[in-house]
Amino acid sequence: MTDRRDNKSGRDGLTDKSNSPISQQLQWGGRFGAGPDAVMQAINVSIGFDAKLWAEDIAGSRAHAAMLAAQGIISADDAAAINSGLSVIAGEIEAGSFSFADALEDIHTNIEVRLTERIGEAARRLHTARSRNDQVATDFRLYVRGAIDNLLLQVQDLMRAFATRAAEHAGTVMPGFTHLQTAQPVTFGHHLLAYVEMLNRDAGRLRDARARLNECPLGAAALAGTSFPIDRHATAAALGFDRPTANSLDSVSDRDFALEYLSAVSILAMHLSRFAEEIIIWCSSPYGLIKLSDAFTTGSSIMPQKRNPDAAELTRAKTGRITGALVGLLTVMKGLPMAYAKDMQEDKEPVFDATAAISLCLAATAGMVRDMDADTARMAELAGSGFSTATDLADWLVRVLKMPFRDAHHVTGQIVRLAEAKKLDLAGLTLAEMQSVEPRITAELFNVLTVEASVASRVSYGGTAPGNVARAAQKWLDQLA
Numbered sequence: 001m002t003d004r005r006d007n008k009s010g011r012d013g014l015t016d017k018s019n020s021p022i023s024q025q026l027q028w029g030g031r032f033g034a035g036p037d038a039v040m041q042a043i044n045v046s047i048g049f050d051a052k053l054w055a056e057d058i059a060g061s062r063a064h065a066a067m068l069a070a071q072g073i074i075s076a077d078d079a080a081a082i083n084s085g086l087s088v089i090a091g092e093i094e095a096g097s098f099s100f101a102d103a104l105e106d107i108h109t110n111i112e113v114r115l116t117e118r119i120g121e122a123a124r125r126l127h128t129a130r131s132r133n134d135q136v137a138t139d140f141r142l143y144v145r146g147a148i149d150n151l152l153l154q155v156q157d158l159m160r161a162f163a164t165r166a167a168e169h170a171g172t173v174m175p176g177f178t179h180l181q182t183a184q185p186v187t188f189g190h191h192l193l194a195y196v197e198m199l200n201r202d203a204g205r206l207r208d209a210r211a212r213l214n215e216c217p218l219g220a221a222a223l224a225g226t227s228f229p230i231d232r233h234a235t236a237a238a239l240g241f242d243r244p245t246a247n248s249l250d251s252v253s254d255r256d257f258a259l260e261y262l263s264a265v266s267i268l269a270m271h272l273s274r275f276a277e278e279i280i281i282w283c284s285s286p287y288g289l290i291k292l293s294d295a296f297t298t299g300s301s302i303m304p305q306k307r308n309p310d311a312a313e314l315t316r317a318k319t320g321r322i323t324g325a326l327v328g329l330l331t332v333m334k335g336l337p338m339a340y341a342k343d344m345q346e347d348k349e350p351v352f353d354a355t356a357a358i359s360l361c362l363a364a365t366a367g368m369v370r371d372m373d374a375d376t377a378r379m380a381e382l383a384g385s386g387f388s389t390a391t392d393l394a395d396w397l398v399r400v401l402k403m404p405f406r407d408a409h410h411v412t413g414q415i416v417r418l419a420e421a422k423k424l425d426l427a428g429l430t431l432a433e434m435q436s437v438e439p440r441i442t443a444e445l446f447n448v449l450t451v452e453a454s455v456a457s458r459v460s461y462g463g464t465a466p467g468n469v470a471r472a473a474q475k476w477l478d479q480l481a
Contacts (some may be wrong), residue, residue, distance in 0.1 A: 002188075015476035044342075049098050049349050050107045054093050055266040056142035057087050057107050060135060060218060063238035065126055067231050073129065078122040085119040107139075108132050129230050131222035133252040133340040138218040140348065142239065144261050147355045148210045152203055154362040155268070159199045160480045161369040166192040166471035173451045174289065174379035177386060180281075182386030188374055189473060190464040196476050198271045205264035213257035216241035220251035223339035253339040255329065255347050262326040262351065265358050266319075273319040273363050276312040279368060283309045289379050290372045293426070311368055315361045322357050325350030383451040385415050387426055392448045392457065401440050409440045 036044065062083055069079035089111055092098040100317050104110045109132075116123040166189035176186035216236035219226065225248040232244035245251040282289040296311040332346045397408035414437045419429050427449040434441045447453060459465045 007111060007228060041103065044105060045102045046106045046345050046348070047102055047104065047110055049352060050136075051100055051110070053107050053136075053139045053143055053348075055090070056139040056146075057111055057135070058090050059142065059239060060138045060235075061111070061126060063085055063235045064130055064218060066238065067235045068125075068128060070234065071229055071231055073228055074122075074125045074231070078125050081119045081122040082115065082126055085115045085123065088118060088397040089114055091438075106132070106136075108135050116159070119172050129221065129226040130218060131220075133222050134217045134220040136344075137220075137252055137254070138239070138393065139218060140255075140351075141213050141215075141217065141241075141257055144213060144257055144351065145240075147351075148206050148261065151268075151358065151362070152206055153267070154359060155203045155206070156367070156480055157198050158362055158366045158369065159196050159203075159476065161366045162192045162196045162199070163476040163480065164471050165369055165372075166190070166196070166469060167477065169374060169376075170470040170473060171455075172374060172376050172379060173383040173455055175382045175385065176464070182382065182388050184391055185383040185388050185454045186458075186464040187377075187455055187466055187469050188379060189466075189469040191215075192369075193469065193472055193476070194444040195271065195275055199268075202264065202268040202271060205267065206261075209257065209260040209264050212260065214240075214242045215245045216243070217245045217251035217254075220248040222244060223249055223252055249339045253336070253344075254299050255333055255344060258347055259326070259329055259333065261326070262322075262329060262354055265354050266326045268325045269322040269358055269361060270318040270363050272358075273316045276316040279312040280309050280316070283307075283312075287378075287382070288375055289382070290374050292368060293371050293373070296368050296371050311364045313441055315364050318357045319363055322354045380451065384425065387419065389426055389449045389451065389454050390416050392454045393426060394444065395457075396448050397438070397441075400442075400444070401438075 065074070065079045065082040068074045068147045069076050086472055089098065091116075098114070101113075104113055112123065112126065115126070169188035169192070170190075172188040172192065173185050174188045176184045176191070180436055195302045216232065216239055218235045218239070219230050219232040236242070236244045245254075279290070279292070281287055283292060291311055292307070292311075294307075296309070298310045328350050329347055332343050393415065394405065394408040394412040397403045397411060398405050401408075403411070415426065415429070415434060418433060418437060419426050422429070422433075427446060431441070431443055431446075434445065448457065455464050455466065457465070459468065462468070
């Protein structure tokens with residue numbers, strides 16, 4: 001698609017189009033005797049961004065024309081001419097030869113003026129029983145619906161990437177953290193599957209948003225409906241909607257679908273940002289749990305040894321602009337009375353920007369998941385640090401010595417303090433040293449103090465035991481196949 005601002009033919013054609021009787025009649029009718037001030041035109045124009053809706057606008061016009069002909073509102077010949085002309089215009093836009101004019105304000109008028117130039121009188125009948133208000137609402141719903149469908153494919157691809165790596169590392173031990181402090185050993189596969197669960201919820205939110213938006217506003221006209229005998233169910237079906245919207249006022253003024261979409265996308269972006277943060281931590285020198293290849297890192301202009309996880313950092317950063325898009329549109333909509341107001345022209349750019357950003361972040365995250373190389377030895381080393389098997393010690397005291405858990409927690413704390421004073425890990429203490437705190441402890445305790453024994457014991461549903469992880473990873477791979 002060619003942006004008119006970069007299109008020489010668009011500049012050359014601007015004056016003629018903006019001053020033509022066809023242009024003036026289509027935009028304002030006979031109400032205005034003079035054109036807008038240059039500043040008014042600058043603040044009013046939207047073609048610089050809503051040109052992105054050209055395919056949706058043409059699809060809506062085709063469905064509308066076919067319905068008008070089926071209802072006897074326009075002739076079959078006029079509908080055929082409209083359909084043919086719109087096909088030519090679609091080809092021009094795809095080829096980059098279409099001249100978008102700022103003076104024609106928006107994608108709807110740009111296409112209609114061009115259609116009138118090509119087919120004449122028939123094009124002037126196309127706007128019967130519709131308004132730019134219901135037209136843009138329909139176009140925008142079609143765009144968001146398509147964006148959701150594309151994002152769902154990307155989310156599922158990322159889920160597959162996580163599940164594949166989780167299956168590979170079902171038994172790879174790593175430190176599990178709370179408060180970013182070593183807590184208990186987990187498996188790397190288990191950690192990765194946590195993101196599959198998050199992404200599955202994201203996919204559910206996107207599907208829910210799609211189901212709610214899939215109603216067609218076309219035919220609501222400016223705000224009150226129309227006196228023409230239109231068939232709104234026919235246009236809704238032709239455009240793949242489940243039904244027409246039920247209230248003409250709501251039809252043209254609703255942007256809940258865009259807000260719900262941005263909300264779902266913002267939560268998705270937050271999840272990607274959390275993983276990006278972990279990538280950054282894991283790659284850092286103090287941790288060294290994973291490495292990313294040259295494909296997803298950059299160097300330094302001054303420090304030749306550096307390998308910076310910039311793809312992760314930028315994914316983390318783009319969450320801000322995506323969340324900002326949601327807050328921005330909420331703020332636009334919060335004070336608007338019924339029905340349509342020009343404020344709603346500000347709805348598209350944040351949605352377009354957030355869609356491009358989240359799509360890029362999904363692609364980058366999938367790439368990093370597939371690219372990352374786990375340092376399993378380093379993971380195992382850190383998995384045993386920080387007295388990470390202290391909970392296993394407490395559990396042994398409960399299970400074998402029948403202590404109440406609170407008593408076992410207290411005894412374990414004393415043993416940890418003793419090990420810390422001696423600069424040893426728990427397994428480094430002697431049996432006698434253990435018994436100095438709790439005389440009933442036996443040598444059997446040492447069997448539960450390894451990280452391998454710890455993760456193997458976590459067999460509860462949803463736990464980190466390698467068998468659990470392997471089954472869960474395979475379940476997701478089967479489901480996503």
